[in-house]
Structure formats: C-alpha cells, structure tokens
Amino acid sequence: MPDPCPPARQPDDDLSFRIAESFALINDWHAALGGQGRLDRVLALLRRQTGARRVVLLRIQGERVQCLAEAGEARTAPAAALARHLLRTGGTSPGPGRLWQLSDMRGDPGFAASSAATTIAQSAGLHELCLIVLDCTKNGLDMIALDFDRDPDLHPQLPLTLIAQALAEGWARRMPGLAAAMAPGPAPGATPPRQPHPDSADILGSDNPCGLSRAEQRVCRLLLRGDKAAQIATALNLRVATVRSHLRSIYAKSGTDGQVALIALNRGASARS
Incomplete structure (x- = not known):
C-alpha cells in the first residue's frame, strides 16, 4: 500500500x-x-x-x-x-x-x-x-x-x-512603446501618440498621422500591399522577429488590431481623398 x-x-x-x-x-x-x-x-x-x-x-x-x-x-x-x-x-x-x-x-x-x-x-x-x-x-x-x-x-x-x-x-x-501603453496617462511634458481618426487616416500620408518611425513606414508600406511578416523580412533584409516587433508598434499607433483592419483603414482614407 x-x-x-x-x-x-x-x-x-x-x-x-x-x-x-x-x-x-x-x-x-x-x-x-x-x-x-x-x-x-x-x-x-x-x-x-x-x-x-x-x-x-x-x-x-x-x-x-x-x-x-x-x-x-x-x-x-x-x-x-x-x-x-x-x-x-x-x-x-x-x-x-x-x-x-x-x-x-x-x-x-x-x-x-x-x-x-x-x-x-x-x-x-x-x-x-x-x-x-x-x-x-x-x-x-x-x-x-x-x-x-x-x-x-x-x-x-x-x-x-x-x-x-x-x-x-x-x-x-x-x-x-509597451510601458507608455501600460501607463494610465502620458508622462509629464510628453506628446501623446497621435491616434488617427477612423474617417481620416492616411497612414503613410505626408503628415504621418500615426507617428510611425522610418523603419515602421517601410514595413507598413509592404504590409499595406498585403505582404506577410516573412515576405517583409526578406524584402527589407530583417529578422522576422524584428518585423513582428514593428508590426505590433504599427497596429498600436494606428489603433488597429491587425493587417486586415489596417488595410481597410488606409483604403477608406484613400477612397475619400
């Protein structure tokens, strides 16, 4: 027993x-x-x-x-x-x-x-x-x-x-951007991230409404074309992990939850321009 x-x-x-x-x-x-x-x-x-x-x-x-x-x-x-x-x-x-x-x-x-x-x-x-x-x-x-x-x-x-x-x-x-996203409010003196209005979001416009970095803009351009993370990594000579990090930042700054929503948002802006 x-x-x-x-x-x-x-x-x-x-x-x-x-x-x-x-x-x-x-x-x-x-x-x-x-x-x-x-x-x-x-x-x-x-x-x-x-x-x-x-x-x-x-x-x-x-x-x-x-x-x-x-x-x-x-x-x-x-x-x-x-x-x-x-x-x-x-x-x-x-x-x-x-x-x-x-x-x-x-x-x-x-x-x-x-x-x-x-x-x-x-x-x-x-x-x-x-x-x-x-x-x-x-x-x-x-x-x-x-x-x-x-x-x-x-x-x-x-x-x-x-x-x-x-x-x-x-x-x-x-x-x-993780810590800033978790914080209950913007740090003193900091400029809060610009969130595009759903009716006027030309993501790659000259005024850069989402506040994307240059690296994020290059990734976003291919993302809006429909490329996947691995394709973007190959095209830009980056690691897939680096591309995915840029993607998370792009989605957070644009107020979208993925590639489909990002493309839809940008197409809506293009149709109105």
Missing part, C-alpha cells in the same frame, strides 16, 4: 524546483514584454515564488508615480519614498538589475531621520521592501517593488539579485 505521506522535499530538490520556477518566470516575462502575455500574471508568479504580499511595476518621473502593472493591491507610496531617498543619497544613478532592500537601510541614521522612513513607518504590516531597478535615466526610474509582511521566501543559493538581473535584461528588450 503506498505511503499516503510523501517524503519531505530535500534541499537539493528544493533548489532544482526553484530554479525551474525561475526559468519559467523569466520566459513568461520575456513573452509578456514582447506582447505575448500579461505582465500582471508574471508579477503574480513572482509574488508567489518570493512570498511577497504585493508586487508592483512602477515608473517614477519627478513627483509622478505610475503603476504599470500589479499583483496584489498596489501600494506605491513606500516604494516611491524609498527609491527617491536612495537616488538622492546614492550619488550616482543605479544600473539596471540593482537590488535595493529596506532591511539594508534600517541601521542608517540618515535614513531613520528621513521623510522616507516616516512614510514607510506609516505603512501597516510592512516588514521588508525590495526594489528591483529595471532602468534609470535622467527622465525617470522603472522598477519592480516587492512588499513583504514577513521574511522573503528565497533559497540561499538562488538570491533575488540573480532574478533581478534577468528581469532588467528582459526589460531592456521590451516591445517598443
């Missing part, structure tokens, strides 16, 4: 299991950043694998904080406060993949006297806060914030720093 109680997972088995989970997480992250999945579901995986209470993808630009995706109820104030404090006191901008942790700051007298410490102290049940820097430029900071009400559930041989590096590398290769 089989033993109804399976043996406890051994440490080596646990590490192998966690490595497999991490590979799956990174694969899903890359897919979502390429437009082939939902980022909130990937953040939910990260939340489960680390034992976090909340996981939030944030963009900070000046005083503006945008929640781009989340798993668990978003709470942006503690993460934003800690990030701004570290940017002010760190001297130089952190590189992608950098990991900031609240536990590393608790013994710092300068932090204890800061407004960030006050904000964090007012956050009920916050035990640990980890910030993964995805990108940091003069225009702002993209990061993932993990909010814990207990110690993170991590294996000593698979530190969060390794996952942070992989997440940052994926973010650098994300589909063009």
Whole structure:
C-alpha cells in the first residue's frame, strides 16, 4: 500500500524546483514584454515564488508615480519614498538589475531621520521592501517593488539579485512603446501618440498621422500591399522577429488590431481623398 505521506522535499530538490520556477518566470516575462502575455500574471508568479504580499511595476518621473502593472493591491507610496531617498543619497544613478532592500537601510541614521522612513513607518504590516531597478535615466526610474509582511521566501543559493538581473535584461528588450501603453496617462511634458481618426487616416500620408518611425513606414508600406511578416523580412533584409516587433508598434499607433483592419483603414482614407 503506498505511503499516503510523501517524503519531505530535500534541499537539493528544493533548489532544482526553484530554479525551474525561475526559468519559467523569466520566459513568461520575456513573452509578456514582447506582447505575448500579461505582465500582471508574471508579477503574480513572482509574488508567489518570493512570498511577497504585493508586487508592483512602477515608473517614477519627478513627483509622478505610475503603476504599470500589479499583483496584489498596489501600494506605491513606500516604494516611491524609498527609491527617491536612495537616488538622492546614492550619488550616482543605479544600473539596471540593482537590488535595493529596506532591511539594508534600517541601521542608517540618515535614513531613520528621513521623510522616507516616516512614510514607510506609516505603512501597516510592512516588514521588508525590495526594489528591483529595471532602468534609470535622467527622465525617470522603472522598477519592480516587492512588499513583504514577513521574511522573503528565497533559497540561499538562488538570491533575488540573480532574478533581478534577468528581469532588467528582459526589460531592456521590451516591445517598443509597451510601458507608455501600460501607463494610465502620458508622462509629464510628453506628446501623446497621435491616434488617427477612423474617417481620416492616411497612414503613410505626408503628415504621418500615426507617428510611425522610418523603419515602421517601410514595413507598413509592404504590409499595406498585403505582404506577410516573412515576405517583409526578406524584402527589407530583417529578422522576422524584428518585423513582428514593428508590426505590433504599427497596429498600436494606428489603433488597429491587425493587417486586415489596417488595410481597410488606409483604403477608406484613400477612397475619400
């Protein structure tokens, strides 16, 4: 008769299991950043694998904080406060993949006297806060914030720093315009993407109503001719993956959901001109 109680997972088995989970997480992250999945579901995986209470993808630009995706109820104030404090006191901008942790700051007298410490102290049940820097430029900071009400559930041989590096590398290769599309509103001072009116959309017109780049215009010209991704790639000497990235951007900028709709939109404009 089989033993109804399976043996406890051994440490080596646990590490192998966690490595497999991490590979799956990174694969899903890359897919979502390429437009082939939902980022909130990937953040939910990260939340489960680390034992976090909340996981939030944030963009900070000046005083503006945008929640781009989340798993668990978003709470942006503690993460934003800690990030701004570290940017002010760190001297130089952190590189992608950098990991900031609240536990590393608790013994710092300068932090204890800061407004960030006050904000964090007012956050009920916050035990640990980890910030993964995805990108940091003069225009702002993209990061993932993990909010814990207990110690993170991590294996000593698979530190969060390794996952942070992989997440940052994926973010650098994300589909063009992805973050802007997720943001609840345009960044301060930015010109919002021009969306053509369905009754006046000459996509390749001289006024470039969709705001296509030159590369996207070349792809769009062949797309409107009816060519498929592989044919366009051959004609322009590009990789198919590159062409598909341009296609996703073209569809997003034109407000269409595929080649048929794009052709119909452009033909309608041509018929009226």
